[in-house]
Amino acid sequence: MMRPHLSICNRCLGRSRLFSTTASRAEITKNAALPPDAGYAQLTNRGLISITGIDSATFLQGLMTQNMLVANDPNKPVRRTGTYTAFLNSQGRILNDAFIYPVPIPNGNDLEWLVEVDKNEVPTLLKHLKKHKLRAKLKLRALDDGERTVWSSWKNHEQPRWAAYNLESESAATSPFTHSSDIVGCIDTRAPGLGSRIITPGSEDLRTHFPDESQLAGSQVELDAYTVRRILNGVPEGQSEIIRESALPMECNMDMARAIDFRKGCYVGQELTIRTHHTGVVRKRILPVQFYTKDMSTADGPVYEPSADIPLPPAGTNIMKAGGRRGRSAGKFLNGVGNIGLALCRLEMMTDIALTGEGTQYTSGSEFKLSWTSELDQPAEVKLQAFVPSWVREHIQTGGVRQPTPRPVDTDGERARDFVEQLEEEEEQAHRRAE
Numbered sequence: 001m002m003r004p005h006l007s008i009c010n011r012c013l014g015r016s017r018l019f020s021t022t023a024s025r026a027e028i029t030k031n032a033a034l035p036p037d038a039g040y041a042q043l044t045n046r047g048l049i050s051i052t053g054i055d056s057a058t059f060l061q062g063l064m065t066q067n068m069l070v071a072n073d074p075n076k077p078v079r080r081t082g083t084y085t086a087f088l089n090s091q092g093r094i095l096n097d098a099f100i101y102p103v104p105i106p107n108g109n110d111l112e113w114l115v116e117v118d119k120n121e122v123p124t125l126l127k128h129l130k131k132h133k134l135r136a137k138l139k140l141r142a143l144d145d146g147e148r149t150v151w152s153s154w155k156n157h158e159q160p161r162w163a164a165y166n167l168e169s170e171s172a173a174t175s176p177f178t179h180s181s182d183i184v185g186c187i188d189t190r191a192p193g194l195g196s197r198i199i200t201p202g203s204e205d206l207r208t209h210f211p212d213e214s215q216l217a218g219s220q221v222e223l224d225a226y227t228v229r230r231i232l233n234g235v236p237e238g239q240s241e242i243i244r245e246s247a248l249p250m251e252c253n254m255d256m257a258r259a260i261d262f263r264k265g266c267y268v269g270q271e272l273t274i275r276t277h278h279t280g281v282v283r284k285r286i287l288p289v290q291f292y293t294k295d296m297s298t299a300d301g302p303v304y305e306p307s308a309d310i311p312l313p314p315a316g317t318n319i320m321k322a323g324g325r326r327g328r329s330a331g332k333f334l335n336g337v338g339n340i341g342l343a344l345c346r347l348e349m350m351t352d353i354a355l356t357g358e359g360t361q362y363t364s365g366s367e368f369k370l371s372w373t374s375e376l377d378q379p380a381e382v383k384l385q386a387f388v389p390s391w392v393r394e395h396i397q398t399g400g401v402r403q404p405t406p407r408p409v410d411t412d413g414e415r416a417r418d419f420v421e422q423l424e425e426e427e428e429q430a431h432r433r434a435e
Helices: 056-061 119-133 170-174 223-232 270-279 390-400 411-434
Strands: 038-042 046-052 083-088 094-103 112-118 139-142 148-155 184-187 196-201 219-221 284-292 318-321 331-337 340-346 368-373 379-386
Touching: 038 223, 046 056, 046 119, 046 148, 056 112, 094 119, 094 184, 112 119, 112 196, 119 139, 223 331, 223 340, 284 331, 340 379
Parallel strands: 038 219
Antiparallel strands: 038 148, 046 112, 046 139, 083 094, 094 112, 148 196, 184 196, 284 340, 284 379, 318 331, 318 368, 331 340, 368 379
8 A cells, every 4th residue: 555645755855855875775675764854874885995195186187077176276276175076987988986085184295085985896996096006106995894984964955956165165164074174075966955975983973973963963864765865866876876887977967966077187088078068968867767557657756655565677677668569778777766766768768858959759648667577487567757857957958968060860870879779788688588
């Protein structure tokens, strides 16, 4: 039975705009609790890497999408604020999504940075960093469990849209993270009002460091409540949702999450990222989705129902249009909990957004489905509906996605590309069946 009084809709969330971190499916219970209006969660699924040394800022400048230097400053001082960022491979595909934080050094002679990534990816990213170290004067190490703790904190209705503070500005006094403090953090810019990211020394409860209710509101909640909050807002996190060496930054909404500085100098993977920003159209983006078995949802956004008993398909399952003959894939399922999830969606197929003058293929009442074979070798199917958060729609409609110059439609080329994509999807399905 559904329990409407426990639902939370996007209209309510719109006043606070939530999001959260990624937990593996084993860490998420089927009946995860609704996230409270104010609270904090320990992100046990995130790990930390320490980078210390005089060359650390220059080293990271050539590997990350974010700028390590203060923008528009002729003296080019190193940034003193934490930020969301990504590491790419040479083809412009994401290796790891990350947060990076500057750590004050008592003697002031060296620089130290903490890189927060998916905990399972710490050894892989550390290997990637060591490969590029060469003769740079710096030290790399993975922090042990309990040495520092990663937290997410939020208070609905308190933070302005795209809230951000800057320790280099006159408003530094309003920041809870001073440059002399052993506690570091930043505003989580992946969605409006998402909250703060906080790194504390040791393994003590966050309330130990922030006893004042005005600094830290609410009480501690489980990781899965934070995950529900993140999914409801369509924020992917970790390599279970941002697929390593496959996902593109703009498809993961990193352009609107302020993870990319399009004006900085060269870094690994820059060429494709900049070319897409200036000349391309982002046709696929990660969006929140809601699963249903009967009637389509008519809400403004995904509604999480803790009591919903809907089977979750395997990650990577292709989204197809319901009814009629089999056509091209409309997207891929990434991760979910209960009756909500995240999916990489073709915007012009699954939403009413038109990216070019050719219009959208979406029609009101269109239904999409996920079909797979269960662990008992029984066919399973569930329908889903994609939702476009208001800030995503605004970003696209106000020019966040640059419109290309109209050109003659290459029908043969389009058909060829569709055919290649369909073959790749069929090969993936055959490979999963073989496994």
